[in-house]
Amino acid sequence: MIVPGFLYYLLQAKGKNRYKPLPIYGPKQVAKTFHKVRGKVVYDTIYHQVQDFKLYDQDGKLVTRQSLKGKVVVMNFFFTHCPTLCNEISKNVADLAGNYTKNNILKFVSITVDPETDKVPVLKNYAKALKANDGQWKFLTGDTTTIYGLSRNGLLLSAVNGKNNPENYVYSEKLVLLDQERRIRGYYNGTSINEMSKLNDEIKVLIAEELRNIKDNLY
Template identity: 30%
Template sequence: MSAKKTNYSYIGIAFILLVFGIIFVPRIVDRIKGGDVTRTESRTKDVSTDAKGYVSDLLFLEINGEAKKVPPFSFTNHDGKTITNKDYEGKVYVVEFFFTTCPTICPRMNRNLVQIQNTFADFEDFGVASFTINPDFDTQEVLKSYADNYGITNPNWHLMTGDQEEIYALANIGFNIYAGENPNVEGGFEHSGNFALIDKNGFIRSRKDDFGNPKIYYKGIISEEEKVDEDGETEEISILKEDIAKLLKED
């Protein structure tokens, strides 16, 4: 990933369109230059009154009229086991795309995830899904060494490798989180520095921004300790922790 700080903001440009003077329709547009693929239209739906049991105030991302779920996937994790989306059923988890030789943002992202891991160490229904975008190099053995070096101990944190086209489709289409090869950037690959938050039923969830629209993803690069980076971007690890806690309370 390029080390330019302008690449830190990939998501979050929201336009509020006033229709018939009373209806606000949020449209989320991701900048390809910033990293994430442009979506046609995305809205959110608060289904707390429709669902049985407790549902938090976090929004459900709605695309083309349906709440967005994690698509089916099947890859090999750092222990050599086949992991699918079904292994995360009943768990709250964070999703990232990374690669082990990333010289810029990945180390910062994974240090933040380890901190989150340690915060929720007592919760058996919390996990992380890390997908490498350089599977040719990031074999099971390489991922295992990476996990050991970073202190990844949560049994529900799987660093996964597999077919590159399937991983890229999962990132760019399944999550609308940009990932791709680029020989002109440091490390040879570029990807979003954002995290996706998934609830126990496999739905992508997020909180509202100041305008009532979904944040959709959470900035994964800036640490809680930093608070802001040199471009004035505010950290979102603290709010991600708050929202994980909310989802863990859901039925």
């Protein structure tokens, strides 16, 4: 019997289905605040979060961290004239996004590392070629300081300007999964079918986690 991979994360605890939580990546520090578990003091943890940013999508609309509030986000870097790698990753993302066209919690965000070339009209044509849903998948451009700062300091990935030579661009092939609090919950190789399958599984786990948190906060 073939069992979907995401069931790996589904555990049985006291007769109830519970998901094994995904890890939280990046630097962290112990907070001064605390909560108690069975009478024992447990200090809270401050986790790394992606910083705020201001970029523009394929429709010329401003996109910030606030624009993605309450969303689970899959984010990556690319450039439209990339020889081969970006196209392969973008196709894999397009296939993955097709599984979530009716899901309002999940968003996909692809950020160009070559904003000098990839202006809004270029991104619009690129999105059309991929048949990307504008509401679901954002292609962003803007100033290099914001983009490279977001890559290095926010997503903890490499990105370097190629100085007009596509072969000299340094950027990560990783897709990054972010939760609703803008914390990094996973890294995945966008060229690997196995890694894309894992991402698909862990998106489901994270959405289940977020929905459970929403439910818990109502009571």
